[in-house]
Amino acid sequence: MTELKRPLPNISKESQGFWDAVQQDKLVIQHCHSCDSNIFYPRRICPHCWSKDLGWVEASGKGTIFSVTTTYLGTTAEFSDELPITVAWIDLDEGVRMASNIVGCGPEQAKIGDRVQVVFEKANEDFKLPFFKIVEA
Amino acid sequence: MGKIAIIGYHEVPTQINPERTRWDILEEVITGAVRNAGIDKDDIQGVINVAPQAQPDLISQTAFGLIPEHFGLKGVKDNMICNAGGASTTNCVRMAEQWITSGMAEVVIVPHTTVQSDIPAEDLISFFAKAPMHPEWEFPFGMTFNGAMALITERYMYETNTSEQEMASVTYALRDWGSRDPMSLFFNKPQSMDDILNARKISTPLRAKDCNMLADGGGCLIIASEAYAKKHCAKPVWKLGHGSAFIGATPAVREDVYWRESYKKSTSEALQQANLNVDDIDIHEIYGAYPFSQCAYVEAVGLCDEGEGARYHAAGHTLLGGKTPCTTMGDATGRGHTGSGVSMAFYCQVARQLRGEAGDNQVDGANKVMVVTAGGSGMNALTTIWGAE
Numbered sequence: 001m002t003e004l005k006r007p008l009p010n011i012s013k014e015s016q017g018f019w020d021a022v023q024q025d026k027l028v029i030q031h032c033h034s035c036d037s038n039i040f041y042p043r044r045i046c047p048h049c050w051s052k053d054l055g056w057v058e059a060s061g062k063g064t065i066f067s068v069t070t071t072y073l074g075t076t077a078e079f080s081d082e083l084p085i086t087v088a089w090i091d092l093d094e095g096v097r098m099a100s101n102i103v104g105c106g107p108e109q110a111k112i113g114d115r116v117q118v119v120f121e122k123a124n125e126d127f128k129l130p131f132f133k134i135v136e137a
Numbered sequence: 138m139g140k141i142a143i144i145g146y147h148e149v150p151t152q153i154n155p156e157r158t159r160w161d162i163l164e165e166v167i168t169g170a171v172r173n174a175g176i177d178k179d180d181i182q183g184v185i186n187v188a189p190q191a192q193p194d195l196i197s198q199t200a201f202g203l204i205p206e207h208f209g210l211k212g213v214k215d216n217m218i219c220n221a222g223g224a225s226t227t228n229c230v231r232m233a234e235q236w237i238t239s240g241m242a243e244v245v246i247v248p249h250t251t252v253q254s255d256i257p258a259e260d261l262i263s264f265f266a267k268a269p270m271h272p273e274w275e276f277p278f279g280m281t282f283n284g285a286m287a288l289i290t291e292r293y294m295y296e297t298n299t300s301e302q303e304m305a306s307v308t309y310a311l312r313d314w315g316s317r318d319p320m321s322l323f324f325n326k327p328q329s330m331d332d333i334l335n336a337r338k339i340s341t342p343l344r345a346k347d348c349n350m351l352a353d354g355g356g357c358l359i360i361a362s363e364a365y366a367k368k369h370c371a372k373p374v375w376k377l378g379h380g381s382a383f384i385g386a387t388p389a390v391r392e393d394v395y396w397r398e399s400y401k402k403s404t405s406e407a408l409q410q411a412n413l414n415v416d417d418i419d420i421h422e423i424y425g426a427y428p429f430s431q432c433a434y435v436e437a438v439g440l441c442d443e444g445e446g447a448r449y450h451a452a453g454h455t456l457l458g459g460k461t462p463c464t465t466m467g468d469a470t471g472r473g474h475t476g477s478g479v480s481m482a483f484y485c486q487v488a489r490q491l492r493g494e495a496g497d498n499q500v501d502g503a504n505k506v507m508v509v510t511a512g513g514s515g516m517n518a519l520t521t522i523w524g525a526e
Contacts, residue, residue: 006277006279007276007277008277009272009273009274009277010272010273011273012273015273040274040390041271041273041274041387041390066292067288067289067291067292067295068288068291069284069287069288069291069340069341069342069343070338070340070341071279071281071283071284071287071339071340071341072337072338072339072340072341073337073338073339073340073345074262074266074281074283074284074339074340074348075262075266075279075281075284076259076262076263076266076267077259077263079279082279085279087278087279087280087284087288087340088288089288089292089389096390097389097390098274098389099274099275099278099280099389100278101278101279108341112291112292112295129277129278
């Protein structure tokens with residue numbers, strides 16, 4: 001496999017569950033049991049009600065592109081081998097928005113409103129990242 | 138009339154010039170501003186320095202009092218540094234206001250310098266790519282400052298049916314102001330619409346001309362109490378109102394995607410405090426660092442309908458001679474980006490316009506100016522209103 005040189009996330013105690021799930025090809029979202037809200041990104045306390053009664057729900061992995069850009073220049077050196085890279089904000093069907101990359105298509109092919117599905121790709125031998133691919137509506 | 142006034146200012150041209158050191162610039166802007174105000178240096182009782190981005194040595198030096206010591210400011214009672222990203226100057230001015238209205242000081246200086254051109258390009262790109270981006274949820278996906286602003290711009294154009302040409306007209310307006318401003322990196326370098334539309338792609342839809350070129354610069358404001366300003370200054374520039382709204386740190390999870398709602402909140406608060414209507418404002422100075430923010434602002438304050446911001450620019454309304462001149466030093470797009478110092482450049486420009494000293498960019502009869510600044514990747518909207526009388 002070709003290893004990505006990009007920087008990997010610094011995983012914190014509160015986000016460990018998210019990244020553990022990704023390594024098992026699952027996308028999970030933090031959930032507050034007190035106010036029944038989905039939370040992205042994971043935090044130590046619920047930003048809505050300050051409850052610490054937090055857990056995880058498995059997401060469908062499906063979503064819609066809210067916005068998208070193809071970056072040609074201006075990233076740090078670790079990304080230079082991947083340019084151009086397509087970055088998007090994705091509205092997951094579970095009601096939260098996350099940033100990720102759109103893979104499996106050329107530059108400037110992904111469009112706002114495209115339906116996408118999560119895919120899990122290896123950044124290196126030990127770590128996967130959640131990316132998204134365009135799927136038929 | 139307000140409780141505080143800008144009674145002096147000085148600025149160095151924004152340039153890429155590593156031979157001009159941080160302390161060279163500080164010496165020029167502080168002595169220049171004191172001379173501009175016509176005051177005695179020992180009348181200065183407070184120093185509030187804008188924290189320059191990516192300048193750790195200077196941050197430590199100025200945080201721990203090297204400015205009053207270096208300049209021999211015998212009257213100084215306190216010294217501090219403020220970092221709120223690009224909103225730092227507004228917060229420095231507000232802190233100066235608190236020091237003055239609490240009786241601690243009559244005269245406070247607010248200096249700033251950033252020298253970025255002696256930092257290796259790779260380090261600088263890395264710093265500005267990472268600094269305002271969430272280290273875990275944005276940066277590992279290749280998100281940069283340009284990339285985040287590109288995502289907002291793309292969505293804005295999609296929702297408002299704004300064309301590439303209409304969006305480029307905002308950059309054209311900013312570059313037009315910058316080309317006539319001797320403090321701008323782009324002074325005497327007018328850009329055509331073709332130049333803008335044919336520039337290389339950075340992050341679609343943003344091209345190189347839409348993004349900020351990093352540069353060096355600096356400025357200094359002298360802020361004084363009402364009594365001191367009346368006694369010592371022929372042309373004080375009075376602070377009339379202030380408004381604030383916080384949006385959130387991480388662009389991907391903000392509800393106020395285009396910053397419109399925060400612009401509405403902070404400008405209406407400032408206008409109410411100043412007892413003014415938006416129609417009373419002669420110039421709108423908008424520090425958003427990217428063209429979409431100029432659109433969102435003119436929509437938010439009601440200069441045009443929501444979604445019509447780029448077309449408002451395309452019609453020429455924000456240019457010199459237009460019905461509502463906006464951002465008369467060109468924002469970071471038309472000026473060059475000096476870290477947290479772009480907001481300093483805005484306040485120097487406010488003083489210039491209200492004193493009739495803005496040269497080829499002077500707006501005739503300018504009497505009330507509203508300026509809004511933002512920090513980080515747009516975490517807040519801080520609005521102040523200034524008047525000449």
